[in-house]
Amino acid sequence: MFRLRDREMSQKILKELKEMRLDITLMHVCGTHQDTLVRFGLDSEFQRVGIDIRQGPGCPVCITPPQEIETTMALARAGITIAAFGDLMRVPGKRQSLGDIKAEGGDVRIVFGVDDAVDIARQSHGEVVFVGIGFETTAPTTATALLSSPPDNFSVLSFHRIVPPALRAISSMGEIKLHGMIQPGHVSAIIGTAPYEFLSEEYGIPQVVAGFEPLDLMVAVYLLAKQHSEGRGEVQNEYSRVVKPAGNPTALKAIRDAFTPTDAIWRGFPVIPESGMSVKNELEIHDASKRFSDTIAAAADAECIEPDGCRCGEILRGIITSEECPLFDRKCTPENPIGPCMVSREGSCHISHRYRRTRLDKT
Amino acid sequence: MCLAVPAEIITIDGAVAKADFGGVARSVNISLVDAKVGDFVIVHAGYAIEVLDREEAEKTLQLFRELLTQDDAGA
Ligand code: SF4
Numbered sequence: 001m002f003r004l005r006d007r008e009m010s011q012k013i014l015k016e017l018k019e020m021r022l023d024i025t026l027m028h029v030c031g032t033h034q035d036t037l038v039r040f041g042l043d044s045e046f047q048r049v050g051i052d053i054r055q056g057p058g059c060p061v062c063i064t065p066p067q068e069i070e071t072t073m074a075l076a077r078a079g080i081t082i083a084a085f086g087d088l089m090r091v092p093g094k095r096q097s098l099g100d101i102k103a104e105g106g107d108v109r110i111v112f113g114v115d116d117a118v119d120i121a122r123q124s125h126g127e128v129v130f131v132g133i134g135f136e137t138t139a140p141t142t143a144t145a146l147l148s149s150p151p152d153n154f155s156v157l158s159f160h161r162i163v164p165p166a167l168r169a170i171s172s173m174g175e176i177k178l179h180g181m182i183q184p185g186h187v188s189a190i191i192g193t194a195p196y197e198f199l200s201e202e203y204g205i206p207q208v209v210a211g212f213e214p215l216d217l218m219v220a221v222y223l224l225a226k227q228h229s230e231g232r233g234e235v236q237n238e239y240s241r242v243v244k245p246a247g248n249p250t251a252l253k254a255i256r257d258a259f260t261p262t263d264a265i266w267r268g269f270p271v272i273p274e275s276g277m278s279v280k281n282e283l284e285i286h287d288a289s290k291r292f293s294d295t296i297a298a299a300a301d302a303e304c305i306e307p308d309g310c311r312c313g314e315i316l317r318g319i320i321t322s323e324e325c326p327l328f329d330r331k332c333t334p335e336n337p338i339g340p341c342m343v344s345r346e347g348s349c350h351i352s353h354r355y356r357r358t359r360l361d362k363t
Numbered sequence: 364m365c366l367a368v369p370a371e372i373i374t375i376d377g378a379v380a381k382a383d384f385g386g387v388a389r390s391v392n393i394s395l396v397d398a399k400v401g402d403f404v405i406v407h408a409g410y411a412i413e414v415l416d417r418e419e420a421e422k423t424l425q426l427f428r429e430l431l432t433q434d435d436a437g438a
Contacts, residue, residue: 031366032366085408112408140395140410148394189412190413240422241420242413244413248395250394
Protein backbone atom coordinates (compact mmCIF):
# COMPACT_ATOMS: atom_id res chain seq x y z
CA MET A 1 0.00 0.00 0.00
CA PHE A 2 2.73 2.43 0.97
CA ARG A 3 6.07 1.67 -0.51
CA LEU A 4 8.39 1.89 2.41
CA ARG A 5 10.98 -0.66 1.46
CA ASP A 6 12.95 1.56 -0.82
CA ARG A 7 16.39 0.10 -1.06
CA GLU A 8 18.03 3.12 -2.58
CA MET A 9 16.91 5.34 0.26
CA SER A 10 18.16 2.81 2.80
CA GLN A 11 21.58 2.75 1.19
CA LYS A 12 21.77 6.53 1.34
CA ILE A 13 20.89 6.54 5.02
CA LEU A 14 23.51 3.90 5.78
CA LYS A 15 26.11 5.96 3.97
CA GLU A 16 25.14 9.02 6.01
CA LEU A 17 25.32 7.03 9.23
CA LYS A 18 28.75 5.69 8.33
CA GLU A 19 30.07 9.19 7.86
CA MET A 20 28.84 10.06 11.36
CA ARG A 21 31.38 7.57 12.83
CA LEU A 22 29.04 6.38 15.54
CA ASP A 23 29.56 4.02 18.45
CA ILE A 24 26.15 3.93 20.07
CA THR A 25 23.62 1.54 21.59
CA LEU A 26 19.90 1.90 20.93
CA MET A 27 16.99 -0.04 22.37
CA HIS A 28 13.52 -0.82 21.13
CA VAL A 29 10.78 -2.67 23.01
CA CYS A 30 8.78 -4.41 20.34
CA GLY A 31 8.79 -7.88 18.83
CA THR A 32 7.64 -6.55 15.49
CA HIS A 33 10.54 -4.08 15.39
CA GLN A 34 12.91 -6.92 16.17
CA ASP A 35 11.33 -9.00 13.41
CA THR A 36 11.87 -6.25 10.83
CA LEU A 37 15.42 -5.57 12.05
CA VAL A 38 16.51 -9.20 11.86
CA ARG A 39 14.43 -10.37 8.88
CA PHE A 40 15.81 -7.67 6.60
CA GLY A 41 19.29 -7.91 8.08
CA LEU A 42 19.12 -4.29 9.24
CA ASP A 43 20.64 -5.19 12.61
CA SER A 44 23.92 -6.24 11.02
CA GLU A 45 23.86 -3.32 8.57
CA PHE A 46 23.53 -0.96 11.55
CA GLN A 47 26.28 -2.77 13.43
CA ARG A 48 28.61 -2.10 10.51
CA VAL A 49 28.09 1.62 10.98
CA GLY A 50 28.59 1.56 14.76
CA ILE A 51 25.00 1.16 15.92
CA ASP A 52 24.10 -1.70 18.22
CA ILE A 53 20.36 -2.23 18.65
CA ARG A 54 18.97 -4.24 21.56
CA GLN A 55 15.49 -5.58 22.09
CA GLY A 56 14.51 -4.65 25.63
CA PRO A 57 11.41 -5.81 27.50
CA GLY A 58 9.29 -5.77 24.37
CA CYS A 59 7.66 -9.17 24.10
CA PRO A 60 4.50 -9.60 26.18
CA VAL A 61 4.81 -13.37 26.53
CA CYS A 62 8.51 -13.12 27.44
CA ILE A 63 8.08 -10.55 30.20
CA THR A 64 5.22 -12.48 31.80
CA PRO A 65 6.93 -13.83 34.94
CA PRO A 66 6.92 -17.48 36.08
CA GLN A 67 4.38 -16.70 38.84
CA GLU A 68 1.77 -15.67 36.29
CA ILE A 69 2.44 -18.70 34.10
CA GLU A 70 2.00 -20.97 37.17
CA THR A 71 -1.19 -19.14 38.16
CA THR A 72 -2.69 -19.73 34.72
CA MET A 73 -1.78 -23.40 34.85
CA ALA A 74 -3.23 -23.76 38.36
CA LEU A 75 -6.60 -22.53 37.05
CA ALA A 76 -6.41 -24.91 34.09
CA ARG A 77 -5.63 -27.82 36.40
CA ALA A 78 -8.62 -26.85 38.55
CA GLY A 79 -10.87 -27.57 35.56
CA ILE A 80 -11.51 -23.97 34.52
CA THR A 81 -11.63 -23.22 30.79
CA ILE A 82 -8.62 -21.10 29.87
CA ALA A 83 -8.68 -18.90 26.75
CA ALA A 84 -5.20 -17.68 25.85
CA PHE A 85 -3.15 -16.36 22.95
CA GLY A 86 -1.33 -19.18 21.17
CA ASP A 87 2.11 -17.88 22.09
CA LEU A 88 1.47 -18.64 25.74
CA MET A 89 0.84 -22.36 25.18
CA ARG A 90 4.38 -23.60 25.16
CA VAL A 91 5.99 -21.36 27.76
CA PRO A 92 7.68 -23.84 30.10
CA GLY A 93 6.55 -23.67 33.70
CA LYS A 94 8.12 -25.49 36.59
CA ARG A 95 6.70 -28.90 35.66
CA GLN A 96 4.77 -28.40 32.47
CA SER A 97 3.28 -25.88 30.05
CA LEU A 98 -0.31 -24.89 29.35
CA GLY A 99 0.00 -26.97 26.19
CA ASP A 100 0.91 -30.04 28.28
CA ILE A 101 -2.17 -29.51 30.41
CA LYS A 102 -4.26 -29.29 27.25
CA ALA A 103 -2.71 -32.53 25.97
CA GLU A 104 -3.68 -34.17 29.27
CA GLY A 105 -7.29 -33.17 28.68
CA GLY A 106 -7.40 -29.70 30.27
CA ASP A 107 -9.77 -27.25 28.59
CA VAL A 108 -7.27 -24.78 27.19
CA ARG A 109 -8.37 -22.85 24.08
CA ILE A 110 -6.27 -20.74 21.76
CA VAL A 111 -7.93 -17.43 20.90
CA PHE A 112 -7.00 -14.55 18.61
CA GLY A 113 -8.52 -11.93 20.85
CA VAL A 114 -10.68 -11.36 23.90
CA ASP A 115 -13.92 -11.38 21.90
CA ASP A 116 -13.32 -15.05 21.03
CA ALA A 117 -13.06 -15.77 24.77
CA VAL A 118 -16.33 -13.94 25.45
CA ASP A 119 -17.99 -16.05 22.72
CA ILE A 120 -16.69 -19.23 24.33
CA ALA A 121 -18.17 -18.09 27.67
CA ARG A 122 -21.53 -17.34 26.02
CA GLN A 123 -21.69 -20.85 24.65
CA SER A 124 -20.65 -22.53 27.85
CA HIS A 125 -22.04 -23.03 31.36
CA GLY A 126 -18.63 -23.40 32.94
CA GLU A 127 -16.18 -20.74 34.02
CA VAL A 128 -14.08 -19.21 31.23
CA VAL A 129 -10.94 -17.22 32.03
CA PHE A 130 -9.23 -15.04 29.43
CA VAL A 131 -5.51 -14.59 30.03
CA GLY A 132 -4.97 -10.89 29.38
CA ILE A 133 -1.36 -10.42 28.41
CA GLY A 134 0.08 -7.59 26.34
CA PHE A 135 0.87 -3.92 26.63
CA GLU A 136 -1.24 -0.82 26.04
CA THR A 137 -2.00 -2.08 22.52
CA THR A 138 -3.87 -5.11 23.83
CA ALA A 139 -5.20 -3.78 27.14
CA PRO A 140 -7.96 -1.63 25.58
CA THR A 141 -9.35 -4.69 23.79
CA THR A 142 -9.64 -6.56 27.10
CA ALA A 143 -11.02 -3.40 28.70
CA THR A 144 -13.69 -3.03 26.03
CA ALA A 145 -14.83 -6.61 26.56
CA LEU A 146 -14.93 -6.11 30.36
CA LEU A 147 -16.99 -2.94 29.93
CA SER A 148 -19.46 -4.48 27.45
CA SER A 149 -21.43 -6.57 29.97
CA PRO A 150 -19.83 -9.94 29.29
CA PRO A 151 -21.58 -13.07 30.64
CA ASP A 152 -21.20 -13.83 34.36
CA ASN A 153 -19.05 -16.90 33.72
CA PHE A 154 -16.42 -14.78 31.92
CA SER A 155 -13.46 -13.39 33.80
CA VAL A 156 -10.03 -12.01 33.06
CA LEU A 157 -6.65 -12.77 34.54
CA SER A 158 -5.12 -9.37 33.93
CA PHE A 159 -1.42 -9.66 33.23
CA HIS A 160 -1.38 -6.52 31.09
CA ARG A 161 1.62 -4.25 31.41
CA ILE A 162 2.31 -0.55 30.94
CA VAL A 163 5.42 0.26 28.88
CA PRO A 164 6.72 3.66 30.14
CA PRO A 165 7.40 2.49 33.74
CA ALA A 166 9.57 -0.31 32.31
CA LEU A 167 11.51 2.25 30.26
CA ARG A 168 12.10 4.16 33.48
CA ALA A 169 13.29 0.95 35.15
CA ILE A 170 15.76 0.23 32.32
CA SER A 171 17.11 3.78 32.45
CA SER A 172 17.36 4.04 36.22
CA MET A 173 18.91 0.58 36.72
CA GLY A 174 21.88 1.83 34.71
CA GLU A 175 23.06 -1.63 33.59
CA ILE A 176 23.15 -0.54 29.98
CA LYS A 177 24.05 2.85 28.57
CA LEU A 178 21.46 3.82 25.96
CA HIS A 179 21.98 6.55 23.39
CA GLY A 180 18.48 6.40 22.05
CA MET A 181 15.19 4.53 22.10
CA ILE A 182 12.96 3.44 19.24
CA GLN A 183 9.47 3.55 20.73
CA PRO A 184 6.81 1.01 19.75
CA GLY A 185 4.41 2.27 17.08
CA HIS A 186 1.32 0.40 18.15
CA VAL A 187 1.67 0.99 21.88
CA SER A 188 2.10 4.65 20.93
CA ALA A 189 -1.03 4.55 18.75
CA ILE A 190 -2.87 4.13 22.06
CA ILE A 191 -0.82 6.25 24.49
CA GLY A 192 0.49 8.96 22.14
CA THR A 193 3.91 10.55 22.49
CA ALA A 194 3.68 12.51 25.77
CA PRO A 195 4.24 9.52 28.12
CA TYR A 196 7.80 9.15 26.78
CA GLU A 197 8.88 12.73 27.40
CA PHE A 198 10.19 12.12 30.91
CA LEU A 199 12.96 9.92 29.46
CA SER A 200 14.34 12.77 27.39
CA GLU A 201 13.82 15.31 30.15
CA GLU A 202 15.29 13.29 32.99
CA TYR A 203 17.82 11.10 31.20
CA GLY A 204 18.48 13.12 28.04
CA ILE A 205 17.61 10.12 25.86
CA PRO A 206 16.75 10.73 22.18
CA GLN A 207 13.53 8.94 21.20
CA VAL A 208 11.68 8.23 17.98
CA VAL A 209 8.28 6.55 17.71
CA ALA A 210 8.59 4.29 14.69
CA GLY A 211 6.53 2.20 12.29
CA PHE A 212 7.40 -1.31 11.18
CA GLU A 213 8.56 -1.18 7.57
CA PRO A 214 12.33 -1.39 7.01
CA LEU A 215 12.42 2.22 5.91
CA ASP A 216 10.53 3.33 9.02
CA LEU A 217 13.30 1.85 11.13
CA MET A 218 16.03 3.22 8.87
CA VAL A 219 14.64 6.73 9.24
CA ALA A 220 14.02 6.30 12.98
CA VAL A 221 17.63 5.24 13.56
CA TYR A 222 18.83 8.10 11.38
CA LEU A 223 16.78 10.61 13.40
CA LEU A 224 18.15 9.15 16.64
CA ALA A 225 21.72 9.35 15.36
CA LYS A 226 21.12 12.98 14.39
CA GLN A 227 19.72 13.82 17.81
CA HIS A 228 22.66 12.07 19.45
CA SER A 229 25.31 13.80 17.38
CA GLU A 230 23.67 17.18 17.87
CA GLY A 231 23.43 16.62 21.62
CA ARG A 232 19.63 16.74 21.61
CA GLY A 233 17.24 14.46 23.47
CA GLU A 234 13.59 14.71 22.47
CA VAL A 235 10.62 12.65 21.29
CA GLN A 236 10.06 12.57 17.53
CA ASN A 237 7.22 10.78 15.78
CA GLU A 238 8.14 9.01 12.56
CA TYR A 239 4.89 7.01 12.52
CA SER A 240 2.46 9.93 12.33
CA ARG A 241 0.34 8.04 9.79
CA VAL A 242 -0.91 5.99 12.74
CA VAL A 243 0.27 7.70 15.95
CA LYS A 244 -1.45 10.92 17.04
CA PRO A 245 0.30 13.02 19.70
CA ALA A 246 -2.52 12.36 22.20
CA GLY A 247 -2.93 8.70 21.23
CA ASN A 248 -6.38 7.10 20.99
CA PRO A 249 -8.63 8.79 23.61
CA THR A 250 -11.37 6.13 23.35
CA ALA A 251 -8.88 3.36 24.03
CA LEU A 252 -7.27 5.29 26.89
CA LYS A 253 -10.67 5.84 28.47
CA ALA A 254 -11.47 2.12 28.21
CA ILE A 255 -8.18 1.32 29.99
CA ARG A 256 -8.91 3.88 32.71
CA ASP A 257 -12.47 2.61 33.20
CA ALA A 258 -11.54 -1.04 33.42
CA PHE A 259 -8.15 -1.10 35.13
CA THR A 260 -6.18 0.42 38.00
CA PRO A 261 -2.38 0.70 37.69
CA THR A 262 -0.63 -1.66 40.03
CA ASP A 263 2.95 -2.66 40.87
CA ALA A 264 4.00 -5.68 38.82
CA ILE A 265 6.88 -8.06 38.27
CA TRP A 266 8.33 -8.38 34.76
CA ARG A 267 10.47 -11.40 33.97
CA GLY A 268 14.08 -10.43 34.53
CA PHE A 269 13.17 -7.29 36.48
CA PRO A 270 12.41 -6.43 40.07
CA VAL A 271 8.89 -5.15 40.82
CA ILE A 272 8.21 -2.16 38.56
CA PRO A 273 5.93 0.40 40.25
CA GLU A 274 2.58 1.08 38.55
CA SER A 275 3.45 -1.04 35.55
CA GLY A 276 0.60 -3.54 35.77
CA MET A 277 -3.16 -3.26 35.36
CA SER A 278 -5.56 -4.84 37.81
CA VAL A 279 -9.28 -5.08 37.09
CA LYS A 280 -11.23 -2.27 38.76
CA ASN A 281 -13.26 -3.14 41.87
CA GLU A 282 -16.52 -2.26 40.11
CA LEU A 283 -15.83 -5.08 37.65
CA GLU A 284 -14.62 -7.58 40.23
CA ILE A 285 -17.12 -10.27 39.25
CA HIS A 286 -15.07 -10.51 36.05
CA ASP A 287 -11.72 -10.44 37.86
CA ALA A 288 -10.34 -13.98 37.87
CA SER A 289 -7.77 -13.08 40.53
CA LYS A 290 -10.65 -12.40 42.97
CA ARG A 291 -13.01 -15.09 41.71
CA PHE A 292 -10.48 -17.85 42.09
CA SER A 293 -8.32 -16.31 44.79
CA ASP A 294 -7.82 -19.56 46.71
CA THR A 295 -6.48 -21.51 43.73
CA ILE A 296 -4.31 -18.55 42.77
CA ALA A 297 -2.90 -18.02 46.27
CA ALA A 298 -1.73 -21.63 46.35
CA ALA A 299 0.07 -21.22 43.02
CA ALA A 300 1.60 -17.88 43.95
CA ASP A 301 3.01 -19.36 47.16
CA ALA A 302 4.78 -22.12 45.30
CA GLU A 303 8.39 -21.40 44.47
CA CYS A 304 8.62 -19.93 40.96
CA ILE A 305 11.97 -20.17 39.31
CA GLU A 306 13.50 -19.36 35.96
CA PRO A 307 14.37 -22.33 33.75
CA ASP A 308 17.91 -23.62 34.38
CA GLY A 309 20.50 -21.75 32.35
CA CYS A 310 17.97 -19.56 30.51
CA ARG A 311 19.13 -15.97 30.08
CA CYS A 312 15.86 -14.40 28.91
CA GLY A 313 16.00 -12.01 31.85
CA GLU A 314 19.27 -10.49 30.67
CA ILE A 315 18.00 -10.37 27.09
CA LEU A 316 14.90 -8.51 28.24
CA ARG A 317 17.09 -5.98 30.05
CA GLY A 318 19.14 -5.51 26.88
CA ILE A 319 22.36 -6.75 28.44
CA ILE A 320 23.03 -9.68 26.12
CA THR A 321 21.80 -10.83 22.71
CA SER A 322 20.20 -14.23 22.12
CA GLU A 323 23.32 -15.50 20.37
CA GLU A 324 25.26 -14.90 23.59
CA CYS A 325 23.15 -17.45 25.49
CA PRO A 326 25.17 -20.71 25.53
CA LEU A 327 21.96 -22.71 25.05
CA PHE A 328 20.83 -20.77 21.97
CA ASP A 329 20.24 -23.08 19.00
CA ARG A 330 21.95 -25.91 20.85
CA LYS A 331 19.86 -27.11 23.75
CA CYS A 332 17.20 -24.45 23.16
CA THR A 333 15.24 -24.33 19.89
CA PRO A 334 11.62 -23.49 19.00
CA GLU A 335 10.88 -27.24 18.90
CA ASN A 336 12.36 -27.60 22.36
CA PRO A 337 12.25 -24.20 24.02
CA ILE A 338 13.86 -23.70 27.42
CA GLY A 339 12.62 -20.17 28.00
CA PRO A 340 9.84 -17.88 26.77
CA CYS A 341 12.18 -15.84 24.54
CA MET A 342 12.42 -18.96 22.32
CA VAL A 343 8.68 -19.72 22.53
CA SER A 344 7.09 -16.48 21.46
CA ARG A 345 7.31 -15.40 17.85
CA GLU A 346 8.09 -11.98 19.28
CA GLY A 347 10.88 -13.24 21.48
CA SER A 348 14.41 -12.30 20.58
CA CYS A 349 15.63 -15.91 20.58
CA HIS A 350 12.81 -17.15 18.35
CA ILE A 351 13.38 -14.28 15.92
CA SER A 352 17.14 -14.89 15.78
CA HIS A 353 16.56 -18.58 15.20
CA ARG A 354 13.95 -17.93 12.52
CA TYR A 355 16.04 -15.70 10.31
CA ARG A 356 19.61 -16.68 11.12
CA ARG A 357 20.14 -18.69 7.99
CA THR A 358 17.78 -16.84 5.69
CA ARG A 359 18.40 -13.19 6.21
CA LEU A 360 20.58 -12.59 3.14
CA ASP A 361 19.33 -9.71 1.03
CA LYS A 362 15.61 -10.21 1.09
CA THR A 363 14.73 -6.55 0.74
CA MET B 364 0.34 -11.72 19.37
CA CYS B 365 1.37 -8.08 19.50
CA LEU B 366 1.34 -7.95 15.74
CA ALA B 367 -0.98 -5.34 14.27
CA VAL B 368 -1.80 -5.24 10.58
CA PRO B 369 -3.61 -2.84 8.26
CA ALA B 370 -6.96 -3.83 6.75
CA GLU B 371 -9.58 -1.99 4.72
CA ILE B 372 -13.09 -1.62 6.12
CA ILE B 373 -15.65 -3.09 3.70
CA THR B 374 -18.90 -3.00 5.68
CA ILE B 375 -19.94 -1.82 9.13
CA ASP B 376 -22.65 -3.22 11.38
CA GLY B 377 -22.62 -1.46 14.75
CA ALA B 378 -19.40 -2.23 16.62
CA VAL B 379 -18.42 -4.92 14.14
CA ALA B 380 -16.98 -4.37 10.68
CA LYS B 381 -15.91 -6.68 7.88
CA ALA B 382 -12.41 -5.81 6.80
CA ASP B 383 -10.24 -6.90 3.93
CA PHE B 384 -6.83 -8.23 4.97
CA GLY B 385 -5.14 -8.39 1.58
CA GLY B 386 -7.87 -10.53 0.01
CA VAL B 387 -9.12 -12.27 3.15
CA ALA B 388 -12.24 -10.83 4.80
CA ARG B 389 -12.54 -11.05 8.57
CA SER B 390 -14.63 -9.34 11.17
CA VAL B 391 -13.08 -6.64 13.28
CA ASN B 392 -14.36 -4.91 16.41
CA ILE B 393 -14.29 -1.18 15.69
CA SER B 394 -15.52 0.21 19.01
CA LEU B 395 -12.14 1.85 19.75
CA VAL B 396 -12.02 3.90 16.54
CA ASP B 397 -14.11 6.22 14.44
CA ALA B 398 -13.87 4.36 11.15
CA LYS B 399 -15.90 4.46 7.96
CA VAL B 400 -16.14 2.21 4.94
CA GLY B 401 -13.01 2.55 2.81
CA ASP B 402 -10.74 3.49 5.73
CA PHE B 403 -7.61 1.52 6.43
CA VAL B 404 -7.40 0.52 10.07
CA ILE B 405 -4.63 -1.06 12.12
CA VAL B 406 -5.98 -4.29 13.58
CA HIS B 407 -4.65 -5.93 16.71
CA ALA B 408 -6.18 -8.95 18.51
CA GLY B 409 -9.43 -8.56 16.58
CA TYR B 410 -9.82 -4.84 17.31
CA ALA B 411 -9.11 -1.84 15.13
CA ILE B 412 -6.84 0.30 17.28
CA GLU B 413 -6.38 3.28 14.95
CA VAL B 414 -7.33 4.59 11.53
CA LEU B 415 -4.48 5.05 9.10
CA ASP B 416 -4.13 8.66 8.05
CA ARG B 417 -3.41 8.77 4.31
CA GLU B 418 -2.42 12.42 4.33
CA GLU B 419 0.13 11.79 7.08
CA ALA B 420 1.41 8.75 5.18
CA GLU B 421 2.02 10.95 2.15
CA LYS B 422 3.68 13.56 4.34
CA THR B 423 5.99 10.94 5.83
CA LEU B 424 7.10 9.78 2.42
CA GLN B 425 7.66 13.39 1.43
CA LEU B 426 9.66 13.98 4.60
CA PHE B 427 11.83 10.96 3.86
CA ARG B 428 12.58 12.32 0.41
CA GLU B 429 13.40 15.79 1.70
CA LEU B 430 15.57 14.41 4.45
CA LEU B 431 17.67 12.67 1.88
CA THR B 432 17.94 15.35 -0.75
CA GLN B 433 18.97 17.76 2.01
CA ASP B 434 21.72 15.40 3.09
CA ASP B 435 22.90 15.06 -0.47
CA ALA B 436 23.20 18.81 -0.74
CA GLY B 437 24.97 19.01 2.60
CA ALA B 438 27.42 16.19 1.94
S1 SF4 C 1 18.18 -19.27 23.89
FE1 SF4 C 1 16.66 -20.34 25.15
S2 SF4 C 1 17.67 -20.64 27.10
FE2 SF4 C 1 18.81 -19.04 26.03
S3 SF4 C 1 17.87 -17.13 26.68
FE3 SF4 C 1 16.83 -17.75 24.81
S4 SF4 C 1 15.06 -18.87 25.57
FE4 SF4 C 1 16.47 -18.77 27.30
